[in-house]
Amino acid sequence: xxxxxxxxxxxxxxxxxxxxxxxxxxxxxxxxxxxxxxxxxxxxxxxxxxxxxxxxxxxxxxxxxxxxxxxxxxxxxxxxxxxxxxxxxxxxxxxxxxxxxxxxxxxxxxxxxxxxxxxxxxxxxxxxxxxxxxxxxxxxxxxxxxxxxxxxxxxxxxxxxxxxxxxxxxxxxxxxxxxxxxxxxxxxxxxxxxxxxxxxxxxxxxxxxxxxxxxxxxxxxxxxxxxxxxxxxxxxxxxxxxxxxxxxxxxxxxxxxxxxxxxxxxxxxxxxxxxxxxxxxxxxxxxxxxxxxxxxxxxxxxxxxxxxxxxxxxxxxxxxxxxxxxxxxxxxxxxxxxxxxxxxxxxxxxxxxxxxxxxxxxxxxxxxxxxxxxxxxxxxxxxxxxxxxxxxxxxxxxxxxxxxxxxxxxxxxxxxxxxxxxxxxxxxxxxxxxxxxxxxxxxxxxxxxxx
Amino acid sequence: xxxxxxxxxxxxxxxxxxxxxxxxxxxxxxxxxxxxxxxxxxxxxxxxxxxxxxxxxxxxxxxxxxxxxxxxxxxxxxxxxxxxxxxxxxxxxxxxxxxxxxxxxxxxxxxxxxxxxxxxxxxxxxxxxxxxxxxxxxxxxxxxxxxxxxxxxxxxxxxxxxxxxxxxxxxxxxxxxxxxxxxxxxxxxxxxxxxxxxxxxxxxxxxxxxxxxxxxxxxxxxxxxxxxxxxxxxxxxxxxxxxxxxxxxxxxxxxxxxxxxxxxxxxxxxxxxxxxxxxxxxxxxxxxxxxxxxxxxxxxxxxxxxxxxxxxxxxxxxxxxxxxxxxxxxxxxxxxxxxxxxxxxxxxxxxxxxxxxxxxxxxxxxxxxxxxxxxxxxxxxxxxxxxxxxxxxxxxxxxxxxxxxxxxxxxxxxxxxxxxxxxxxxxxxxxxxxxxxxxxxxxxxxxxxxxxxx
Numbered sequence: 083x084x085x086x087x088x089x090x091x092x093x094x095x096x097x098x099x100x101x102x103x104x105x106x107x108x109x110x111x112x113x114x115x116x117x118x119x120x121x122x123x124x125x126x127x128x129x130x131x132x133x134x135x136x137x138x139x140x141x142x143x144x145x146x147x148x149x150x151x152x153x154x155x156x157x158x159x160x161x162x163x164x165x166x167x168x169x170x171x172x173x174x175x176x177x178x179x180x181x182x183x184x185x186x187x188x189x190x191x192x193x194x195x196x197x198x199x200x201x202x203x204x205x206x207x208x209x210x211x212x213x214x215x216x217x218x219x220x221x222x223x224x225x226x227x228x229x230x231x232x233x234x235x236x237x238x239x240x241x242x243x244x245x246x247x248x249x250x251x252x253x254x255x256x257x258x259x260x261x262x263x264x265x266x267x268x269x270x271x272x273x274x275x276x277x278x279x280x281x282x283x284x285x286x287x288x289x290x291x292x293x294x295x296x297x298x299x300x301x302x303x304x305x306x307x308x309x310x311x312x313x314x315x316x317x318x319x320x321x322x323x324x325x326x327x328x329x330x331x332x333x334x335x336x337x338x339x340x341x342x343x344x345x346x347x348x349x350x351x352x353x354x355x356x357x358x359x360x361x362x363x364x365x366x367x368x369x370x371x372x373x374x375x376x377x378x379x380x381x382x383x384x385x386x387x388x389x390x391x392x393x394x395x396x397x398x399x400x401x402x403x404x405x406x407x408x409x410x411x412x413x414x415x416x417x418x419x420x421x422x423x424x425x426x427x428x429x430x431x432x433x434x435x436x437x438x439x440x441x442x443x444x445x446x447x448x449x450x451x452x453x454x455x456x457x458x459x460x461x462x463x464x465x466x467x468x469x470x471x472x473x474x475x476x477x478x479x480x481x482x483x484x485x486x487x488x489x490x491x492x493x494x495x496x497x498x499x500x501x502x503x504x505x506x507x508x509x510x511x512x513x514x515x516x517x518x519x520x521x522x523x524x525x526x527x528x529x530x531x532x533x
Numbered sequence: 534x535x536x537x538x539x540x541x542x543x544x545x546x547x548x549x550x551x552x553x554x555x556x557x558x559x560x561x562x563x564x565x566x567x568x569x570x571x572x573x574x575x576x577x578x579x580x581x582x583x584x585x586x587x588x589x590x591x592x593x594x595x596x597x598x599x600x601x602x603x604x605x606x607x608x609x610x611x612x613x614x615x616x617x618x619x620x621x622x623x624x625x626x627x628x629x630x631x632x633x634x635x636x637x638x639x640x641x642x643x644x645x646x647x648x649x650x651x652x653x654x655x656x657x658x659x660x661x662x663x664x665x666x667x668x669x670x671x672x673x674x675x676x677x678x679x680x681x682x683x684x685x686x687x688x689x690x691x692x693x694x695x696x697x698x699x700x701x702x703x704x705x706x707x708x709x710x711x712x713x714x715x716x717x718x719x720x721x722x723x724x725x726x727x728x729x730x731x732x733x734x735x736x737x738x739x740x741x742x743x744x745x746x747x748x749x750x751x752x753x754x755x756x757x758x759x760x761x762x763x764x765x766x767x768x769x770x771x772x773x774x775x776x777x778x779x780x781x782x783x784x785x786x787x788x789x790x791x792x793x794x795x796x797x798x799x800x801x802x803x804x805x806x807x808x809x810x811x812x813x814x815x816x817x818x819x820x821x822x823x824x825x826x827x828x829x830x831x832x833x834x835x836x837x838x839x840x841x842x843x844x845x846x847x848x849x850x851x852x853x854x855x856x857x858x859x860x861x862x863x864x865x866x867x868x869x870x871x872x873x874x875x876x877x878x879x880x881x882x883x884x885x886x887x888x889x890x891x892x893x894x895x896x897x898x899x900x901x902x903x904x905x906x907x908x909x910x911x912x913x914x915x916x917x918x919x920x921x922x923x924x925x926x927x928x929x930x931x932x933x934x935x936x937x938x939x940x941x942x943x944x945x946x947x948x949x950x951x952x953x954x955x956x957x958x959x960x961x962x963x964x965x966x967x968x969x970x971x972x973x974x975x976x977x978x979x980x981x982x983x984x985x986x987x
Binding site: 099100101102105106107109110111114132133134136137138140141143144145147148186187189220221222223224225226228229 | 548557558589634637671674676677
């Protein structure tokens with residue numbers, strides 16, 4: 083058995099376990115490579131609340147200064163707010179120090195281009211090449227820039243997100259909301275934002291100096307406290323965000339999680355009501371979206387998994403609304419990235435307009451059962467494994483945009499290599515759980531002997 | 534050639550050349566490991582690059598699990614004091630010190646508050662080269678603590694070494710050239726407590742040095758000129774990180790940096806008789822002065838860590854070198870410019886003399902210095918031959934070759950920082966000093982010719 087490799091350098095940035103693989107040495111060099119890539123201008127640095135954030139920020143600042151860039155520390159901020167800030171002030175780029183939904187021992191650098199979008203795969207490759215070449219044009223003492231601090235990120239973001247939202251209408255409803263920020267980067271921003279929308283906010287985990295109270299991925303199993311608190315306080319809705327606040331999970335007034343897919347579905351449905359147009363979601367997102375779009379007579383375009391792929395496809399298809407089934411809502415005209423604040427604003431506006439409850443609204447959109455499985459798989463075994471699956475499903479129409487995906491009229495299964503871990507992800511969706519499970523089992527039986 | 538030097542107790546280089554943030558992270562990680570992931574004090578000088586160096590050092594130290602206390606802009610003697618006062622396992626001073634602004638360095642302080650000696654430096658280098666750094670798990674990484682209060686305790690400590698009341702009575706006017714370094718805030722409080730009026734020069738902590746930072750007469754020209762209109766009793770030029778100091782008399786005469794040690798010695802030895810340690814290349818003025826108080830002078834290899842390490846070992850009361858670095862032991866365990874200034878003021882107050890008078894009462898020697906470039910692979914052969922040539926004088930070979938006559942001496946040694954030989958002579962007359970230098974120079978040139986092509 084080879085040693086477990088916790089370091090992953092890929093299109094999603096540099097990710098690893100602190101004290102094991104994500105060392106300050108590595109981070110300094112990557113920051114120097116990124117500074118070289120962006121040029122000698124301001125580069126914004128935001129973090130989530132992980133205890134390793136300070137060490138990594140110091141390493142990033144040192145690397146950026148060494149090549150003449152100007153590091154601008156914006157503090158603990160949600161990644162969508164950081165991305166918006168970069169675009170708004172014309173910064174040369176940005177680095178988000180957050181391992182997002184990964185457990186607390188992980189951390190990562192996510193690299194953001196000057197347009198406020200995560201580096202495209204080809205840009206990420208150029209950066210990785212620079213890193214591997216290891217030659218960074220260092221500057222001397224006299225050309226070295228001064229590190230700066232900027233605390234305007236959250237305010238800029240609040241203004242932008244509420245621009246096209248009927249704030250007065252939402253405020254008039256005086257929603258009672260429970261938020262679980264997992265003590266992550268939205269801990270300050272979310273309560274402020276919701277109070278500005280006239281909500282009565284009950285804060286669950288919003289202390290940036292405490293550890294994550296649970297695994298930060300906003301899956302139903304991780305947000306039981308939120309569900310309980312919604313029930314106990316008689317709130318209208320509960321929101322959960324992951325550590326960097328790009329993903330959003332919603333809990334209805336009965337304390338039931340509606341599922342991350344439904345977050346995106348509800349946001350998309352409301353947007354289409356406001357303004358019908360094409361929709362873009364990734365290949366792993368629920369069929370709910372197809373059903374909803376069909377109701378408005380608009381097309382759904384599917385992109386490979388990964389935020390940047392969805393955003394690129396949205397630009398290509400001139401879609402304003404889109405997202406990823408894991409709770410990542412994207413409203414391109416406001417902020418072309420997964421933004422949980424936009425998700426909250428859209429869902430609250432929908433509730434206000436329709437004068438309804440979350441559970442009622444959830445019941446108006448179709449339900450499917452989705453199952454996610456992952457199978458440990460070394461990089462070299464990925465292609466042979468996918469070939470086995472192609473053989474298994476020979477004869478059916480297949481989509482190879484991202485791994486292998488099979489579509490039937492009411493169900494689908496997809497097998498794709500993860501961008502962040504050495505695993506193959508198997509996702510299946512069908513009208514019932516049993517049907518989805520049998521699709522997955524078929525694939526697992528085919529792969530297990532080889533794995 | 535890339536400019537990087539790893540010496541006893543420091544790593545220095547030109548920023549943007551060999552001194553990269555990766556190197557700093559690695560050295561900080563090695564130091565954190567050496568310090569057992571305990572408490573470490575950190576401070577920096579005013580150079581632009583020191584901000585980047587600090588970030589890199591913090592990242593490295595934090596990754597080992599150290600508890601870091603950050604003093605911000607801080608002179609090296611303050612960092613040394615804080616290590617002792619806060620019971621830390623070590624300290625790092627980020628400063629290019631007397632080197633020009635392009636340079637920067639990490640100066641490493643051990644748990645006793647003095648710069649790492651040879652043995653400790655070797656331990657650190659072994660860890661650095663092995664790359665076997667401690668790595669803290671995420672839950673063991675400690676936040677950096679900022680401290681702006683230890684400076685007041687340091688001030689109290691400095692004053693406790695001096696006769697505060699005596700100095701206060703004189704209401705001195707003191708002009709200090711800070712060379713845009715770290716000392717102005719501390720010196721302001723210090724001189725105020727001593728009842729002095731401070732006339733600051735180049736006090737903005739901008740890191741844009743008005744002149745090269747070494748406090749020697751050629752770098753004190755601005756201060757000398759200003760002295761004529763400032764009507765100050767004394768002028769002092771203090772190095773960027775507060776270790777070395779040079780003096781200018783009230784009429785604007787800049788004294789050689791060799792004067793700092795003997796000027797401070799009189800008062801120190803009369804109040805606290807004891808041994809003095811100094812480097813081989815330092816003027817014999819100190820020997821004459823120590824004789825007056827019937828005290829011993831011990832010579833060590835050139836370099837602060839040797840002089841102070843030996844001083845601590847011998848229980849000396851004063852340590853210093855001809856570069857203007859002086860300290861009273863065991864009060865301050867690194868060269869301490871402000872403490873030196875305090876001693877000189879106390880001497881002026883005690884003797885009711887001007888600085889010019891005090892300087893004129895010191896024995897007059899003539900010193901000559903010369904540098905001869907020498908390929909690194911010939912340096913030691915050259916020194917060997919030189920020793921053989923003068924073997925009948927039984928030279929001291931602790932650091933190069935040191936020849937001593939009754940009133941004169943000649944020292945030939947390898948530079949710690951550059952590929953060259955340093956030749957220094959001192960005598961009672963100019964003719965004799967020139968003659969000694971000439972002798973050594975001729976020999977070295979002859980040998981260089983003989984080594985040609987070999």
